Amino acid sequence: MTAVSRLWSLVVRGPLMVPVFASIFAVALALAFVPAARAQGVQPFVGGWHLDPAASELRFLSIKNGDLAEANRFDTISGLITDQGKAQIRVLLDSVDTGVDLRNVRLRFMLFESFQHPEAVITAQLDAALLRDLPALTRKEIDLSYALSLHGMTLSNHARVSVALLGEDRVEVASVAPIPVSAAKLGMAQGIATMEQAAGVSIVPVGIVSFTLVFERGSPDAPNTAADTASAPQATAPSAAGRAGCADSLAEASRAGGIQFSPGSTRLRANSGPALDRVAEIAKGCAGLRLLIAGHTDSDGAAQANLRLSRARADAVAAALATRGIARSRLQTRGLGEAEPLVPNSTPANKARNRRIEFTLAE
Template sequence: MAADPFEHGWQLDQEASAITFLSIKKDTVAETSQFAAMSGQITERGVAQLVIALDSVDTQIDLRNVRMRFLFFETFSFPEATVTAVLDPLSLQDLPSRRRKVINLPVTLSLHGAEVELESEVAVTLVSNDRITISTLNPVILQLEDFNLMAGRDKLQEAANVTITPLGIVNLNLAFDRRAPGTPVLAVPATSGASAALETAGDFSREACIGRFDILSRSRSVNFAPGTSRLDQTSTSFLDSLFDIVSRCPDLLIEIGGHTDNKGSAAANTRLSQKRANSVVRYLSNKGIARARLQSVGYGEASPLVPNDTAQNRAKNRRIAFKVLN
C-alpha cells in the first residue's frame, strides 16, 4: 500500500465519472442534466484540475441541448468550464488506513468568463491502491449572476416560454486511476468544440435544421460595428458554428434576415439591415456555402420582436435571423 496518496499522480476515468446539475423551471419542476465529455488529473503535488466540455451538455432532448449550448452557455465563445483545487497531503496522509475521508475542499470554478472561489465538502475514497473516487456530499449551489449567465437564462426563458430559477445545483462523482510510474505530468487535454456535442454525425433532418435555425436566431450573437455592416470580431466563433449547421443542412435554402430597431428613418434602417444580412451571407459563402443556398433580406424595423420602448427591447430587435425557405 502506497503511503503517499498522490504518488505518480492520478488520471480521471471519464467513463466512471459524472457531473450532474439540477435546474428548476416554473418554480416547482426540476430537470437533471449532465456533461458527457470531461478530462482531469491530480498531480503528484495534489493539484487537481477538471476540464468540462460544455458542448457535451446532455439534457436527453436534442434541441434542448442546442438551446443550452447556444443560448445559455454560449459555447461558441466559452467552450469549457474548469475546476481547480489543491488537495492537502496532510489531510489525506492516513487515507490508506482509513480508506475514506471527508474534507472541506476550496475550489476555483472558471465558467463563462468568470472565476469564482467556492468550497465543497467532499468524500475521498481509496477504492484500491490504484483507484480513488471524489464525490460531493452536498450539492454545490451556483448563482447564475456570479457567472454572467443571467442573459442566457433570459434567452432560455424566451425560447421555452417558462420561468427558470436563477441558480444551478451541481453534484460531482469522479473516479481517478493512479498513473504508471514514470508517466509524465501533462496539461489536461481540452475536450471541447462541436465534436463533443451529443448529436448524430452527418446531415441533420429538416426538423432538426428548422429547430436549430430558430435557436440561432434567438442567440443575438451576430454583432456589427455601430451603424455599419462590418462584422465585429466577436461574431466569428458564432458564425463558424452557424457554418457547421448550414453545412449539415445541405438541401435547404436558408434566409438570412437583417432586423433593426426603430431609431433613425425606416429607409435607412432597411438599407442597413440588408447590408448586414449581406455581410453574413458573404462570410458563409467565403467559407464554402454555395451562394445559391443563401438568400439575404433586409427587414429594417418592420418586424420587431418586442415594442421598441426600452433600450433592452431595442437591443432584442437588432438581430440577424435564420430560417428555412424550402
C-alpha cells in the same frame, strides 16, 4: 460510499440545472484530492494524476414548471493534478447532453453562451496532509475548497465529498449530498429568463449537482483542455428532427445572437466567429434545406439607409457561412431595416436588441 450517497446518486443520475454546475465542479476538485490521500510519502503528487473521463460523470438536474425534473450531463471533461498538487478540471460546455437536441441548443446558446464562454474550469491547490490517512481508511469524507470559473465569473466555494481508494493507483470522489447552486451567482439569471421565454416554461433558478469522478496515477502532461478531446460533440445535429427541428434550432440560434458588426458597417466583428460556426453546423445538419438570412437595424438614421445596411449585413453573413462550407445556393438573404423591431427603439439597450440577424428556413 454510504447508503445515503448511493441513493442520492440514483436519484440524480441525470444532470441538473446549469446553476448546479458549480457544485459538480466542486466535486471534480475533490477528486483531485484523492491522489494526495493515496500517496504515503512526503511527495504524494510525484508523477501526477489524470482524470479518467470514461469512468467519471458530471450530472445536474434542472427543474421546470414547479416539479418537473430533467436529467442532464456533460460528456466531455478532462483534468489533472501536477507534481506540485495543483488540480484542474475542465468541462466543455458544448458537450451538455439533455437527451433532446433542441434543449441542448438552448442551453449552449442561451444559458452557457458557449460561443463566448466555451468551457468551465475548476482549480484548487491540494494539501498533501489532508488525505494522508486515506490509505489506512480506504474511504473518508472531506470538505473541499475550490475556485470555479464559468460564464466569465470566478467563484470560490467548498463542498463535502467522499474519497475512496479503488486500487493502488486509482481513486474515486463523489458528492455526499445534493449541492444547490444559484444561477444569479454565476451571472446566468438573464439566460434563464431567455430560456423561459423561448420555451414557455418557468425554471427554478437553482440547480442541484451530483458527480462521480475517478483519477488515475499518471503524467500531469495528459490532455488538460476539454476542447482538445477527440470525442467533443458537434455544436448541434438537428437533422434527425426533420424540418421542424431545423427551424427550431435556427430560431434558438437567432435568439442567442452573437453575430455583431462594427457600427454603421457591414464588417463582421471577430467575436462573431463562434456564433457563425454554430449556424454553419446547424445548416450542415439540415442538408437539403435552404436558409433565409434576414438583417434588421434600429431606427437611428434614414429608413432607406437602414434598409440597405440590413441587406448588406445579411449578405455578409451569407458570405461568412459560405466560407464555412455552406453552399451559397442554399442561402437566401433579405434586408428588413427598421421595419420589424423586437422592442420599441426607446433605449440604447432596446436598440441593441433590434440590431440583429435572424435565421429561418426559406420557403
